[in-house]
Amino acid sequence: MKSTLTLLLLLTSLFSFSQITIPNGFSEVTKSPSNGKKMEKIFMLFDNDSINDTAILAQDKSEFSSYKLLIFLSNKNKTYEINLISLNDFSIYPLQIKARKNVIEFGYFEDGTAAFGRFIKLRYNSKKEQIQVIGYDVEYKSSPTEYINKSYNLITGDYIVKRTYYEGSKKINTQKFSGKNDFFKNVVFIENLNEEMIINLDDVGCKYE
Structure with missing residues (x-):
């Protein structure tokens, strides 16, 4: 009985993945350009039904450093696309997609001496039937x-900024600042993740940076 259930779950996952639509000219990324480790497909119950949804990363085969996060929602029978955006036209180095409970997190670093990284958390909003941005983190070397x-x-509007100082490889001091910005609270969905929105989210809490 247990083996039959496992087989059914596996077949459901494979069926979900088979429905995902990869745009023309793109191919699935199987190894992270950031750390060289395997890029796993994500199968999880992301929307509000009992069928696995799928998330993968895809790369433009004809354009260097152009990536999309693709999420297939079973309840919509639709593939959603999220562009990974560089504000400086730098090369992008995506990390592994993470899934925990009903949240998907994806992140990437931009080329350059600052090692600027963005990490975005997504959750399905069943009331609005949209994929919502619930968390936005950045890190860089200032x-x-x-x-x-x-x-x-982006659910509570709260933010935290940490400034960490090093002497060589030794951490010598950390300053922590907190604040609140309700302007983007519960109103950002993946359709809004364009260059203008990325600039705005980068600027949240900038007075402490």
């Missing part, structure tokens, strides 16, 4: 001895 980590909760 100077040879200082690192910035910022975490913005």
Whole structure:
């Protein structure tokens, strides 16, 4: 009985993945350009039905460093596309997609000395029947001895900025600042993740950076 149930779950996952639509000219990414480790397909109950949904990363085969996160929702029978955006036309290095409970997180670093990284958390909003941005984190090197980590909760509007100072490889001090920004609270969905929105989300809490 247990083996039969496992087989059924496996077949359901494979069926879900088979429905995902990869755009013309794109191919699935199987290894992270950031750390060289395997890029796993994500199968999870993301929307509000009992059928597995799928998330993968795809790369434009004809254009260097152009990526999309693809999410297939079983209840909509539709593939959603999210572009990974660089504001400076730098090369992008995506990390592995993470899934925990009903949240998908994807992230990437931009090329350059600052090692600027963005990490975005998504959750399905069953009332609006849309994929909502619920978390937005950034990290970067602001100077040879200082690192910035910022975490913005788009459900509560709260954000935290940490400034960490190093002497060589040794951490010598961390300053922590907190604030609130309700302007983007519960109103950002994946359709809004364009360049203008990325700029706005990057700027949240900038007075402490």
